Amino acid sequence: MTLIATTSNYSYPILLGDILLSSGSKNVESSVPTFLKNIDDLLPEDQTLFPFRLRQKVLVLSDLVAVGFAGSEYEIKLFLEDLRGHIKYRGDGLDEIKDFLNEYDFSEFKNLAALLLVARNDSGGFIIETASIGSPLSINSPLLEQVYAIGSGAKRFISEALESKVNNGNDAPNSLVRALAVNYTTLATFLGVERLTLDTIKDHWGAGFELVYFDGSRFVKLEDISYFIFNCELDLETGEFKSEPFLIINNRYFGEHLVMTVTDIKTTNKYLVPPLDFNIDEIDPDKFPEVNDFNSLKVCCFFFIRLSSGDVITPTFYHESPSFPAMINVSFDEEGHMLLAIREDLNRMVSEITRDLINRGQIRKKPD
Numbered sequence: 001m002t003l004i005a006t007t008s009n010y011s012y013p014i015l016l017g018d019i020l021l022s023s024g025s026k027n028v029e030s031s032v033p034t035f036l037k038n039i040d041d042l043l044p045e046d047q048t049l050f051p052f053r054l055r056q057k058v059l060v061l062s063d064l065v066a067v068g069f070a071g072s073e074y075e076i077k078l079f080l081e082d083l084r085g086h087i088k089y090r091g092d093g094l095d096e097i098k099d100f101l102n103e104y105d106f107s108e109f110k111n112l113a114a115l116l117l118v119a120r121n122d123s124g125g126f127i128i129e130t131a132s133i134g135s136p137l138s139i140n141s142p143l144l145e146q147v148y149a150i151g152s153g154a155k156r157f158i159s160e161a162l163e164s165k166v167n168n169g170n171d172a173p174n175s176l177v178r179a180l181a182v183n184y185t186t187l188a189t190f191l192g193v194e195r196l197t198l199d200t201i202k203d204h205w206g207a208g209f210e211l212v213y214f215d216g217s218r219f220v221k222l223e224d225i226s227y228f229i230f231n232c233e234l235d236l237e238t239g240e241f242k243s244e245p246f247l248i249i250n251n252r253y254f255g256e257h258l259v260m261t262v263t264d265i266k267t268t269n270k271y272l273v274p275p276l277d278f279n280i281d282e283i284d285p286d287k288f289p290e291v292n293d294f295n296s297l298k299v300c301c302f303f304f305i306r307l308s309s310g311d312v313i314t315p316t317f318y319h320e321s322p323s324f325p326a327m328i329n330v331s332f333d334e335e336g337h338m339l340l341a342i343r344e345d346l347n348r349m350v351s352e353i354t355r356d357l358i359n360r361g362q363i364r365k366k367p368d
Contacts, residue, residue, distance in 0.1 A: 001049060001204030002057055003153025004068035006115050006130050007144040007161070012179040012213060013128040015058055015117050016187065016199075017068040018153065018259070019273050020207040023052035032207050033249060033262045034195045036246045036269050042198060049204045055276045056258060057076060058210045062092040063218035064119040069276065070134075070151035072111040077277050079104075079112060094120040101131060113150040119214055143182055153205035160186055176213070177320055180222065183211060184300040185316035192229050192302030192314065195247055208249065208260055208273070226296040228328060232305040234313075243303065245340065248330060250294040254287060261292050262352055263330070265338060268292050293331040297321040315353045 004017040009077060020032075026040050030051045035042075035333045058068040059080075065087060069076045097118050106112070113134030119126045136148040141161040149157045187209045190200055200206030211222050229247035234240070250261040258273040272288065303364045307351050319327045329341040 001153075002070035002151030003059065003157055003200075003205045004070050004115050004151050005147060005149040005154070005157050006068075006117060007141075007179075007183060008106060008143045008146040009141075009179045009182050010092075012176050013117055013130070014179060015066050015068050015115065015185050015212040015219075016183060016209060017058035018053045018151075018205045018207060018209055020201070020205055021052050021055050021057060021073060022049040024049060024101070025052075026050045028053045031269065032201060033260055033269070033271050033273070034207065034247065034265055036262055036267050039198070039201065043202060047202065051207065053200060054207060054271055054273045056210060056256075056273055057276055058212055058221075059275055060212060060221060062087050064092045065097060065116065066212045066219040067114055068114045068150075068212075070113040071346045072109075073276065075109045075112040076114075079109065079114075080277050094118050097131065101133070106133070110250065115148055115150060117214070117219065119219070126214065126216070129187040144186075151205060152203050153200065156190075156200070156203070157186075160189065176215075180211070180213065180298075180320070181318035181325060184298075184318050185227065187211070188229075188302040188316045188318075189314065190229055191227055191247075191249065192304060192316075195229055196304065196332070203299075205342045208251070208258075208271075210251075210258065221253060222298070224252050224294075224296050225298040225300060226248070226294060226328065226330075228299065228301045230301060231302045232303050233308075234305050235308045238310065250296060250330070252294070254289075257283070257286055257288070261294060263338060265340075266335075268332070268338070290303040291332070295326050295329045295331075297326050317349060319349075 001022050002018060007014050009366045028038060030038055030053060032039050032051050035327065060066050061084060072134045090096050115136060116131040117128055118131060119128050130148060132148065134150060137152045137154045137158050138148045139158050139162060141147050144161045147158065147161045190206060194206050212219055227246050227249040230245050232243040246264055248263050252259050256275055260271040260273060262269050262271065274283060280342045303315050305313045307313060321327060327343050331339045333339060
């Protein structure tokens with residue numbers, strides 16, 4: 001089960017997806033990054049699917065074609081092998097992809113869905129078109145514009161896309177950065193809520209996300225981004241703002257493989273997430289770094305803020321630095337203790353966002 005979605009905000013189409021594969025059988029060795037452990041015992045008694053392993057379901061197949069899959073892992077791999085072969089031998093042009101989809105025999109596939117982004121050259125520029133397998137949900141969102149979504153997380157994503165929220169990318173330097181900001185703050189919200197409620201895992205999706213965008217000449221996955229989940233308090237009378245990170249997730253790519261470094265300050269784990277159709281036995285562990293340090297220029301934060309009134313507010317914040325120093329730096333000393341450096345202006349920025357949300361009445365009810 002899955003979340004795969006495309007958005008077209010600011011005329012920059014983006015494809016995104018989660019990394020969780022679920023199974024009807026429990027896997028005692030599975031570990032969910034947002035919890036850094038196996039969480040089977042935390043799920044409801046009537047849970048029918050459980051976290052099984054982590055795989056990339058959003059794939060860049062060529063400079064001009066990107067695809068995200070939902071459904072049966074077995075059926076996805078069969079179809080993906082044929083699609084890769086078609087692109088290799090017949091090309092990745094829009095007409096070739098359309099012909100392949102129109103001529104393909106889907107009669108043997110009972111549980112396969114996909115969203116594709118295909119770029120074509122047009123008068124020196126590129127036009128990106130969306131194709132689908134199955135019946136995606138779709139809406140036009142004021143924030144994300146045209147949205148398509150498939151998988152068990154589709155309804156939740158559509159609901160989130162329809163909500164009015166502060167766009168923390170409005171001050172970003174160009175439309176692409178603004179588009180990335182809007183999508184990443186949405187994903188950060190899912191990660192934050194997952195850590196607090198397990199809602200996405202209960203619905204068989206989540207655990208982490210990937211994002212593909214078109215950089216002007218080819219599809220690429222966004223490299224080296226860190227998510228920070230903060231627990232905060234704000235005194236509405238004095239303005240005193242306290243924040244403390246309790247989960248940090250860094251996503252980096254080494255070749256085709258995603259490496260997630262995750263820490264809750266006390267424990268740090270690494271998660272290797274290969275493409276869905278990659279033979280795990282072919283992975284060379286020596287190609288991946290042993291150190292856990294990271295220093296991202298791209299940071300996305302989710303803040304769970306308890307107000308002195310008893311209400312709760314959950315703003316998100318995306319920051320992309322043009323150069324170092326980064327907004328947040330994470331390193332570890334020789335004894336494995338984490339050293340966290342946060343720029344002083346982060347609290348000020350978040351406090352301003354929070355007060356704006358309060359003034360606009362966008363707060364959640366007091367938690368039980």
